[in-house]
Amino acid sequence: MSETTTTVRSIGDSTDTGASDVQQMSMQQALNRALDEVLAENPKTVIFGEDCGRLGGVFRITDGLQAKHGEERVFDTPLAESGILGMSVGLAMAGFHPIPEVQFDGFAYPAINQIVCQIARMNYRSRGTLPMPITLRVPSFGGIRAPEHHGESLEALFAHVPGLKVVSPSNPHDAYHLLKYAATRPDPVIFMEPKSRYWQKGPVDVAHAAHGQATHDAGVDDGGSLTGARVVRDGRHLTLVAWGAMVSRCLQVAELAAEDGIDVEVLDLRWLKPIDAEALARSVGKTRRAVVVHEAPLTSGLGAEVAQLITQSCFETLKAPVERITGFDVPYPSGDLEDEYIPNIDRILFGIQRVLEYRRG
Amino acid sequence: MTTEPALAAVDDDAAPLTHHQLRELYTLMAAVRHLDTSAVAWQRQGIIPGYAPELGQEAAQVGSGYAVDRTRDFVFPTYREMGVARAMGVDMVGYMSTHKATWHGGMYNPLESRFAPIQAVVAGSVLHAVGWAHGQTLSGAPDMGVAMTYFGDGASSQGDVHEAMNFAAVMNAPVIFFIQNNGWAISVPTDRQVAGGSVAARAAGYGIPSLQIDGNDVVAVYEATRSAFAHCRAGNGPVVIEAMTYRRGPHSTADDPGRYRTLEEERLDAGGDPLERFKQRLLAEGVADEAFFAAAQRAAEEEEEAIRAGIADLGPRPGSEMFSLVFQEPTPALQSQATAWREESEHV
CATH class of the missing domain: 3.40.50.970 (Thiamin diphosphate (ThDP)-binding fold, Pyr/PP domains)
Known part of the structure; x- marks a missing residue:
């Protein structure tokens, strides 16, 4: 209530909106x-x-x-x-x-x-x-x-x-x-x-779509464009790609990874169609490693589309295959098993580890 | 047969049809009959790849379409309402272009025609009519526009028809549900399709007044539709009309009715030809003479020739329209697909 x-x-209150309020x-x-x-x-x-x-x-x-x-x-x-x-x-x-x-x-x-x-x-x-x-x-x-x-x-x-x-x-x-x-x-x-x-x-800054406290480099889309993805955390070693509720979870993961010296970038895709392919290329072109995280089941999930877009733009520089941490190919389970289904911090960290440890040949 | 609740009594605009109007109705029916049978021939001749004939439903379609006020009403057809389109003055080359495989929805402008794009999903547009009609209520204009949605006995089995009637009744939406019960849904007869034998009878359950009418009597169809429009326009909510008719032809040019009904059954079940029946009535009442009917036939033939020429002149649409008409604001991915298509198709 x-x-x-x-x-x-x-x-x-909606009528007394001031600039940068x-x-x-x-x-x-x-x-x-x-x-x-x-x-x-x-x-x-x-x-x-x-x-x-x-x-x-x-x-x-x-x-x-x-x-x-x-x-x-x-x-x-x-x-x-x-x-x-x-x-x-x-x-x-x-x-x-x-x-x-x-x-x-x-x-x-x-x-x-x-x-x-x-x-x-x-x-x-x-x-x-x-x-x-x-x-x-x-x-x-x-x-x-x-x-x-x-x-x-x-x-x-x-x-x-x-x-x-x-x-x-x-x-x-x-x-x-x-x-x-x-x-x-x-x-x-x-x-x-x-x-x-x-x-x-x-x-919430109702007057400005751009996120005022953006911390990343100038030139990176800070969300001022409402049609694209947004870098919500800058990083050098690996990009976590997520949307919806998985973004905050990925930010938690990034903080934990930082304790081990792993600098994770988190890209909030925001638009799932059209996907901001340029933002993916920009981020993974820099980090050279990517993990896609979504709640939906794995098979034919949007992670596959994201992985393909990354491969298309970053194939030459990718250090490892794009990893997908997702829900399973099962009907969404009852609440008691929900935490086993939705990608949790441990599963995402394992995914990051697999990508970082990947060696060619 | 009228089931409770009844239509609100309306006497405005309820004058009997003039002789001129009766002759106009016949002229329209003759044009529709000739175009319809010609379209089947076009398919056999390879001019169009397919067609869904409305043979036998001319009275139901022309009579109802004739009652539409094109300045404010809007019609939501399926894929078998050629006669309605013609009665409403839709550009018939644009209409027939859907059967030429030029563009699914047809090349006519639906907003200007007051005739929604041709709809291949049975019952797909019934809910659209309810939404459009509710929009008239929200706009609050006096003497508001009325939506009329067409569907058949087969489509009446779709859940969307239930949702549409229920929504319309709850919201008191100005919409006419015009059912052509033509006896057949491809190969399945009405008695295997419609429990209780009547779609109109269901209306009572929603508190919607309904009319079950002789769909082969063009004057009866027109008068029922006109009274339904008046009922809706006055703010009394929706009406259901079930026009009992008969699909005298195949479901489509790909169908073979011989697999599910005999010629003798067709002859017995179809009853009198609505066009011939109307002709005899006009003769008996002295409204028209043989010279008029001959002239109507000539006009129908000239019209068909012009439409056939228009259809023959229709080239394929530019392939770029596959891409450019998906969105109002195309996505980058779609634009790059369009670019790749153009480059690769030009270099072949």
Whole structure:
């Protein structure tokens, strides 16, 4: 309940944003504020889904928005994901900018037909006359001891579909800016929110997309560009590539590795489609070693795509094959086994060790 | 047959069709009939690779399409609504281009035509109509636009139809669910497809008024659709219309109905030809004479020749459109694929 109170206050504060106004807020608050501002800035924006209205969403991401912007802008739908996404198509055709929510990752499956066959293809089918400016918010990934179908990682599935773009923020600042950016694009974006990170606080500079406390070399993308990856920790020996909730875990790993004299760079991919291939080339071109970390199962996971992009650009200088530390090729397990499934610090450290110890021949 | 709840009583714009309108309906049906049978011939002649005939559904399609107000309504078709497209004045070369394999959605402009891109997923666009219709409610304009979505007895088995009807009823969306129950979903007859035998009967469960009508009577179809539009436009929410008709041809030019129904069954089940039936009515009522029908046929033939010429003139689209029309803002990866494609295809 205290979280709800905090959120309502954050909406009220949204009007007194000053330049370089850095505030501490949780990702839930940052997302809520971004939606509040998008609603205020674009009268064609509509937010809807299961329990998004009066309740404010099961994760409270839309908390207070219906009360502030009205039941026509923020509304509850019947409990049917295909209906929510199919309706988004029609609203987009009528000139609206829908921001639907699928309550949990696994509930996107009943809507796959509408996402893949309709949302992703309507611009193409209509020869560009019917764009689909739909931002589909999906609370994603695991780590909260949830029931079955509440901990899925769907990025590879979505990224494989022509016509979709996919993004996942790892921290409150990026959550705020990337959501505002996605919600003003003319193409469909799957916005994957790391639900295990909703309540972690961090600095958010609402006035500047660039991260003010960036520590890396000048010339390296510091996140000012909202379309690319971001180096969140500079390092010389190896690049950890991650997104969503795995970024903070990789930062922990990097601190531990530093105690052993291993200088790890952490690259937050952010955009999973399109992937920032230049950022990968820049980082791994420097470190010459890479480990990709994701929660999704290994086989045909996005790590394979990342590894290929790195190989393509850095083959001549790579010191070792790109390692993938991922979930296993099993259905997402119950909470008791969750920590065995999600890449943990030890598994990532072992992966780093294998890459560092690799010798040719 | 009307099931409860009933359509709101509407008497505006409910005047009987004038003789001019009746003749116009016939002219449209004749054009559609001739274009439809010609398109099958085009396929046999190798002009187009495939076609989904609507033979026998002219009354259902022309009668409903004729009721659309193109200044504010929007139609969501499947892949068998050529007659609706023609009645609404869609560019027919652009429409037929989908069957030429030029572009999946057709080359016509859906926004200007008020006719969504051709849809190959059965029931795929039914929910789009609900979303578009709800958009009219949100826009709050008086005398709002109405969405009309077409689907068949086969598509009525899809879960999206349930979700669409439920959403529409809950949100009181101005949408007409226009079902052409043509007896067949490729090879599966309605009695193996629709439990209870009627899609319209399901509407009562959603609190949606429904009309089950003779889909082979073009005037009955027009009048039912017109009253449904008036009901929706006045803010009374959705309507279901089930037009009972018969797919007199194959599912598509690749289909062989001889494998699942006999000619005798076709003759018995199809009933009277809707075009001939309307002709006899116009003759009996003195609305038109043989000279009119001959002129309508000539006009249909001239129209078909022009469309066939237009289709023949359609070259393949530039391959660059494969890439450029995926996104409004193309990704770097897609742009580099387009560049590689161009370089490699030019150097072959």
